[in-house]
Amino acid sequence: MKKSPFTKSIAFAFVLLFTTALSAQEFSGLDKSPMDAATFPSDYKESNKTIKVLYSRPQLNNRLLSQLAPNDKVWRTGANEAVQITFYKDTNFGGKMIDAGTYSLATIPGDKEWTIIINKDLNTWGSYFYKEENDVARVIVPVKMAEDSVEAFSIIFDEDATMHMGWDKVRLAVPTSSK
Structure with missing residues (x-):
């Protein structure tokens, strides 16, 4: 017995619907503090990196820096997971x-x-589980204030391997060098 084109179409539609339902995923929306990376050397053509920083970039969104990163308290240096x-x-x-x-x-x-602070603990959420006894090093850097404000927390390396951090009008610089 020969099947009609209509029956074939219904069967195909049913298979297509069933297949789509099985493979459909629910993806979350965009992160409000997107992940970013800073490397040295920062040139994308240079594959021989010496340092890489993975971090999330919180935004000020009309909030004060002092509310988001309070003085004298350990801060995760970004958003979400601890910076790596x-x-x-x-x-x-x-x-x-x-x-x-x-x-x-x-x-x-x-x-x-x-x-x-450079710390041995990895894969921690923010600074909630920070343990000072696992510190590898602490470096004190002076704050420089800029005239312009940076909306999203940012980390970059310059051509001299200095790591720069900036948010709002705060600017920090940590010199680095490798053997």
Whole structure:
């Protein structure tokens, strides 16, 4: 018995509907603090990196920096998960030697200086589970105030391997060098 074109169409539509339902995924919306990466060297053509920082970029959104990153309290240095910093070679980070490896990076903001913390703990959410006893190094850097405001927290490296952090009018610089 021959099937009509209508029956074939209904069968095809049913299979298509059933297949789509099985493979459909629910994707979350865009993150309000998107993930970003800063590397040195920052040139995309250079594949031999010495440092990579993975972090999320919170926005001010008409809020005060002092509310988002309060002075004298450990801050996750971004949003969401703790910042991850990888040194591909033994590196002098702000005057402290750090062995090659992957670490978390946190900060303690202040009016005149910030403490940059390199810590052994990985895969932690924010700074909620920060343990000072797992610090590898702490570096004190002076705060410089800029005239212009940066809406989204940002990290970049310049051509001299200095890591720059900026948010609102606060600017920080940590010199680095590798062996």
